[in-house]
Amino acid sequence: MTYPPQQPTRPTHIPAYADVCLQALVEHNLGDKLSLGGAFALLHYLDYRATYDVDAWWHSSTTAQEKRQVIEAIEQALGTVGQVRRRSFGDVVSIELATEQKKKVFSFQIAERSAQLQPSVSAQWTNVLLDSFSDLLASKMTALVQRGAARDFRDIYAVCQAGLATPWQCWQLWQQRQQLAGDEADFEWAKIALNSHLERIEQYRPLATISDSEQYQQAALVRTWYRTEFLHEHLA
Numbered sequence: 001m002t003y004p005p006q007q008p009t010r011p012t013h014i015p016a017y018a019d020v021c022l023q024a025l026v027e028h029n030l031g032d033k034l035s036l037g038g039a040f041a042l043l044h045y046l047d048y049r050a051t052y053d054v055d056a057w058w059h060s061s062t063t064a065q066e067k068r069q070v071i072e073a074i075e076q077a078l079g080t081v082g083q084v085r086r087r088s089f090g091d092v093v094s095i096e097l098a099t100e101q102k103k104k105v106f107s108f109q110i111a112e113r114s115a116q117l118q119p120s121v122s123a124q125w126t127n128v129l130l131d132s133f134s135d136l137l138a139s140k141m142t143a144l145v146q147r148g149a150a151r152d153f154r155d156i157y158a159v160c161q162a163g164l165a166t167p168w169q170c171w172q173l174w175q176q177r178q179q180l181a182g183d184e185a186d187f188e189w190a191k192i193a194l195n196s197h198l199e200r201i202e203q204y205r206p207l208a209t210i211s212d213s214e215q216y217q218q219a220a221l222v223r224t225w226y227r228t229e230f231l232h233e234h235l236a
Contacts, residue, residue, distance in 0.1 A: 058111070058113065083100075084098075144194060
């Protein structure tokens with residue numbers, strides 16, 4: 001068991017336009033004004049699937065002026081390859097790239113952080129900060145409980161199957177993040193929510209409707225694992 005994993009490494013599955021944005025941040029000495037998170041950051045520890053967008057958190061010390069500089073640097077970089085628009089919702093700003101048909105092909109989203117378990121680390125291959133593995137896993141657990149998208153289930157399953165964490169460690173990190181953010185860490189409620197998400201996915205895509213044998217076997221394995229192992233984990 002390797003927990004947390006060794007130093008992060010450059011993913012092979014880098015979104016087509018992410019490198020353009022990161023290079024712009026480095027060139028403007030803004031790589032320490034935010035910390036990469038989400039699926040893209042998780043690929044630095046477990047490079048197992050492609051992702052098409054970038055999520056990040058503002059660093060706690062980043063000023064309003066520095067935030068504007070970061071946003072403008074990303075907009076200018078993406079503006080060289082397509083149409084760019086900025087959207088804000090809640091505490092999130094989303095810089096989006098669209099094709100000539102006005103279809104969104106990439107987004108770089110940055111949010112205010114409500115809790116951080118450990119300091120951010122260097123991404124190693126570029127001068128940009130990256131969330132710690134603990135924070136990435138805690139955030140992914142929060143997404144699993146609150147949103148419960150199919151990719152959230154696959155991500156946690158992949159992390160555990162790779163031996164990077166156990167179900168108990170996943171739940172423990174979720175609990176720590178909830179407490180640090182000032183939110184209730186109701187373990188039993190969280191399991192009920194997760195079970196509801198799983199039932200929704202099963203209703204939307206029953207195993208019987210999956211014709212591809214490899215996808216069928218993978219979906220069956222993931223769903224069975226959650227039913228028989230993950231949802232039966234207990235915190236002290």
